[in-house]
Amino acid sequence: MIEQLIFYVFAAVLLFSATMVISVRNPVHAALFLVLAFFNSAVLWIMAGAEFLGIVLVLVYVGAVMVLFLFVVMMLDINVAKLREGFIRHLYIGIPVAGVMVVQMLLVVGSGVFAPESLPEPAMPIPEGAANTPLLGSVLYTVYMLQFELAAVILLVAIIAAVMLTLRRREGTKHQDPGQQVRVRKEDRLRVVKIPGRRQADRE
């Protein structure tokens, strides 16, 4: 009873914030609503017993991806009014695309493939009361090893591509070379000169 109540509260906040993401005027507010949406879906996952996925959603999407998102959105000077100008004009493309997507989703979800009784047998026997983090790990690294490695390689390629896109040598920048800084010795920079002080000179 209480659990159901909590579920509906979080689900309502999730739907609300998801709607706000596409309807608020300020892009920074939109990004923050997206954070809220991620957070609420993480709670729903944890309530469904997927604690690992829930926490990782917060860790990866809220803790890292959205921070970079905000970082970029805050730096850009986005004129929202201009972005919205085309809303009505492009509606005749938008509505059919949205309609096709809704129909596709209905066909996939409504066909009962995802119903609990029609799911395939688990690849491994699930021990009673086991934590799902080690279970997920043991399945990922044995049964789905190939797929897992493939996903990792695809991500690596994306990283290398992103680095290559931004890597360019500019002539004439005055950046420091840490290697050279470390190799500097006192003798190269500093010369100690003995200068007789006046008093000492007077005495002599």
Added chain:
Amino acid sequence: MAVLTELIWTLTKITAIVVPVILSVAYLTYAERRVIGAIQARNGPNRVGPMGLLQPFADVFKLLFKEVILPANANRFLFLVAPLLSLMPALAAWAVIPFSEGLVLSDINAGLLYVLAMTSLGVYGVIIAGWAANSKYSMLGAMRSAAQIVSYEIAMGFALVGVLMAAGTLNMSGIVNAQAGNFLQWFWLPLLPLFIVYWISGVAETNRAPFDVAEGESEIVAGFHVEYSGVAFAVFFLAEYANMILISGLAVILFLGGWYSPFHGIPVLGPMFDWVPGIVWFVLKVFLFLYLYLAFRATFPRYHYDQIMRLGWKVLIPVTVVWIVVLALMILAGLPPWFN
């Protein structure tokens, strides 16, 4: 009814954690000023109360009675919410910290992941504060902080992967129990490079000297919280110090054997110290790290921004990646006394 009693019981436990944490924050600020004073050969606060011991309360009351000034073009709601956003995760992460055997609010399985997720949320307070204040200095501080925290989180995450491999569990009490024994059997020794990387990234994550470019008094006045005053500023302050204590506590749990006595299991010395409760050892070890924080602040000059990035990406992350491989080999070989 049973739900209500459980709720009240949980609230009591939360109070029993939060109140000591806030008191520790108050006296950490006092200790900081006294320790840095001693290092710099001056007195530090010594007027309010005996030896200045009431100074933190004087500061709190001063901040409470000051006016909270809202900058004219600030985003009102986000400006006021930002301090809370930085305090909330700093306190929430304490839920899974085991202070002693069984003395933990919530003994969840994925404790380590939870802590990592919570500490990664703290950056929102900083970014939102910097943006909402609508000031150039705040914005610069927020940008620096965001880039720095995201970079060092990777190194910290990798260091924690090492701990996870060595302990074989994500549960915080389980990690401490995996280190049961004297100080040579704790994880700091086989995981020494990861321990150092963790500590450096911990200092960077809390925006403390020598990585405090987000505040950078000498170039961007006070960075992200330059526009804050009164209580709103006090909440930022509270969050920063609560985070320091949290990072120190985590270092103790992950690398220094949590509540175990350093002489645990040694023939003569061990039984001599058996009467000391575990929480005392835990707190003593936390003090060690807190002192390091203060000593760093008093002795190191602030890093360049580019030097911080270079250290994080080109030094710390490669070190962790290499040591994770070495660690895997040590575990495979069953190296005594840690992995047999």
